[in-house]
Amino acid sequence: MTYPTLEEKMSALKVVPATEYERQCVAKLPAGDYEIAVQRTADVLDEGYEVFMRSSRSSMGVAGDSIVAMFTAAGDLVNASAGTYLHAVIPPIVIKYILDRHGENPGVNDGDIWYTNDALYGGIHNPDQVAIMPVFFDGELVAWTAALSHTTETGAIEPGGMPLSATSRFEEGMNLPPMRVGQGFRISEDVLEMFAAFGIRAEANVTVDMRARATTADRVRVRLLEMFEREGKDFMSGLFRRMLDDAEAGARARIASWADGTYRCVTFSDAAGLSSGLMRNCSMEMVKKGEQLTIDFTGTSPENPSSYNAHPQAVVGHLANYIYEYVFHDLPISSATFAPIDFIFPENSMLSPDVRAATSNAVMAATGAMSAIANCISRARFGSTDWRQVTASQGNGGNASVLAGVSQWGAFFADMIAYPINTEGQGAHATSDGMDAYGFPWCAFGRAPDVESMENEFPMIIPMSSHWKDSGGAGKHRGGVGTAQLWVAHHAPFVFAMAIADNSIIQTPQPLFGGYSQPTVPGVVLDGVNVVEALATAASGSLTLEALLAGEFGGTVRSGTYGSAIHPVNGGDTIIIGLSTGGTGYGDPIDRDVDEIDRDLVKRLVSPEAAENVYGAALDRHGRVDRDGTVARRAEIVRERLTRGVPYDEFETAWLSRKPKDEIMQLFGSWPDGAVVTPVMRP
Numbered sequence: 081m082t083y084p085t086l087e088e089k090m091s092a093l094k095v096v097p098a099t100e101y102e103r104q105c106v107a108k109l110p111a112g113d114y115e116i117a118v119q120r121t122a123d124v125l126d127e128g129y130e131v132f133m134r135s136s137r138s139s140m141g142v143a144g145d146s147i148v149a150m151f152t153a154a155g156d157l158v159n160a161s162a163g164t165y166l167h168a169v170i171p172p173i174v175i176k177y178i179l180d181r182h183g184e185n186p187g188v189n190d191g192d193i194w195y196t197n198d199a200l201y202g203g204i205h206n207p208d209q210v211a212i213m214p215v216f217f218d219g220e221l222v223a224w225t226a227a228l229s230h231t232t233e234t235g236a237i238e239p240g241g242m243p244l245s246a247t248s249r250f251e252e253g254m255n256l257p258p259m260r261v262g263q264g265f266r267i268s269e270d271v272l273e274m275f276a277a278f279g280i281r282a283e284a285n286v287t288v289d290m291r292a293r294a295t296t297a298d299r300v301r302v303r304l305l306e307m308f309e310r311e312g313k314d315f316m317s318g319l320f321r322r323m324l325d326d327a328e329a330g331a332r333a334r335i336a337s338w339a340d341g342t343y344r345c346v347t348f349s350d351a352a353g354l355s356s357g358l359m360r361n362c363s364m365e366m367v368k369k370g371e372q373l374t375i376d377f378t379g380t381s382p383e384n385p386s387s388y389n390a391h392p393q394a395v396v397g398h399l400a401n402y403i404y405e406y407v408f409h410d411l412p413i414s415s416a417t418f419a420p421i422d423f424i425f426p427e428n429s430m431l432s433p434d435v436r437a438a439t440s441n442a443v444m445a446a447t448g449a450m451s452a453i454a455n456c457i458s459r460a461r462f463g464s465t466d467w468r469q470v471t472a473s474q475g476n477g478g479n480a481s482v483l484a485g486v487s488q489w490g491a492f493f494a495d496m497i498a499y500p501i502n503t504e505g506q507g508a509h510a511t512s513d514g515m516d517a518y519g520f521p522w523c524a525f526g527r528a529p530d531v532e533s534m535e536n537e538f539p540m541i542i543p544m545s546s547h548w549k550d551s552g553g554a555g556k557h558r559g560g561v562g563t564a565q566l567w568v569a570h571h572a573p574f575v576f577a578m579a580i581a582d583n584s585i586i587q588t589p590q591p592l593f594g595g596y597s598q599p600t601v602p603g604v605v606l607d608g609v610n611v612v613e614a615l616a617t618a619a620s621g622s623l624t625l626e627a628l629l630a631g632e633f634g635g636t637v638r639s640g641t642y643g644s645a646i647h648p649v650n651g652g653d654t655i656i657i658g659l660s661t662g663g664t665g666y667g668d669p670i671d672r673d674v675d676e677i678d679r680d681l682v683k684r685l686v687s688p689e690a691a692e693n694v695y696g697a698a699l700d701r702h703g704r705v706d707r708d709g710t711v712a713r714r715a716e717i718v719r720e721r722l723t724r725g726v727p728y729d730e731f732e733t734a735w736l737s738r739k740p741k742d743e744i745m746q747l748f749g750s751w752p753d754g755a756v757v758t759p760v761m762r763p
Contacts, residue, residue, distance in 0.1 A: 353386030362448030555665025595665030
């Protein structure tokens, strides 16, 4: 195998230096025409993004968990239309690999369709698949296009593409290196047959999504050629290079405005696949000096024998989720914005594992990095003119549920339920609360599907969807709340279900400036509830999460960790409760405006117990906030805090003497540095 090394991958993320020809083309760009052309590239990509969603078959593709992009002939990302920013990192690595390894044999030709999903070659995890097409103008390679999305089936040992029980890459199903899957603008029939074989649990999802990627990449290719024919090669070469220059200059200027210093954040999780245990899923040290950032992951827990590992470019992709959305939001989605950022990945950590490691749940392994970067950058920005844009971490839970079996239409299916992951709460802002049920931190523009669409697609009914009370992290500004949804197998004797999580005991994201993290996410199932009777007799608004858990509709509550192995769910009388996490809080909860607490109580986003015990509010006999009583109550809370305070040196000495129990440390590595204790042996 000739997969790229870590050094080659990190190098591929950097922009290829400009040629003299490109510099001459930049100098000749007419004033005003440049701005218009930049907008045209965005319009072309937005058209492609819409085509992609309308052409996809799997839930994630339909929801917009995708990216459509254009690149220079050398493979640098120029611009993209993205629901999922982490995908912006993948194609430059793959394109540069194709040019380096396959430029001569089999060569790159007009009409080629290239394809890959293997994390060893630059991907995130194998459900994320990309189609790439070269763009030729007058017989010369002038650009590339790509379309990438998540398809929830890869032929792995468990349905859904993200098997919890996988212990090595050999159990994760289809892993394709960059390969030519079509010529003459047509996908080869033998390749389609191979995809159908890998996707036998959900053949239509796999093959239709493959066609959707190729169709989208080709649509952008055609539109780019129209621009080349209208404007000429010199103009387009100058346009692409100036877009890269402007993106890099904008990124450097923004970073330079922050205070120099070293910023650290450490995050944890409670599981690796089906194994429970404490993990330091990210130890981040971000050094900011001038216009440069260096991000060091030394101290992260070792790689583990589950699929909760991520290769370094996948980690960088997860940083991109936050950086493109909140930091470089007004800059092009471009390789050049990462030019001033360097990375240090220690070998054999869960964020830089052995090549044989299972990485299908890389998105769970990298939740810590995605949370820590928000914390580090927000503190660096706080002292700058950008302080109003400081944002506490998203929920970054990714609590995903997968259903598989035979649908009510007699078709095989295996797909991820998009609703809970696309309705997480947003992190709180420096000046306001986070948005409730805002979306998917991995896919900011993804859409939560309508209940009717889900019930039509899957053999289940959904009796209730609502906000999840108290799920937002408390603070002066509250993190947005997540949601709760009930799923009942219907129209089928049973379905198979599994769930992916690592936050039922410990939450990963860290809040900001005295705020609170969101609550952990339990796995809850109700057995023995007569759903038809409950729906027929329930008064309007009475079928709530609280009422179900209190036993008002009968049944037995079973609670455990949210993550679960594949198991059958009987039709009709078993209710699975899907929970999406909230965002983290910003600032001390006892500084929260009393009117906002009162509003949350009325909207049932915060419980009376949380209002009193977390926010320090006093409530009257009607359950509303008593302003004068709250002032007195909060003053007492401050006095009580002061009695508990100790000098920092005394606190640190006591803290450093503590150590978690040995029985939960099998995944952590050595204490306290997280170094490898026993190398992982994989089959």
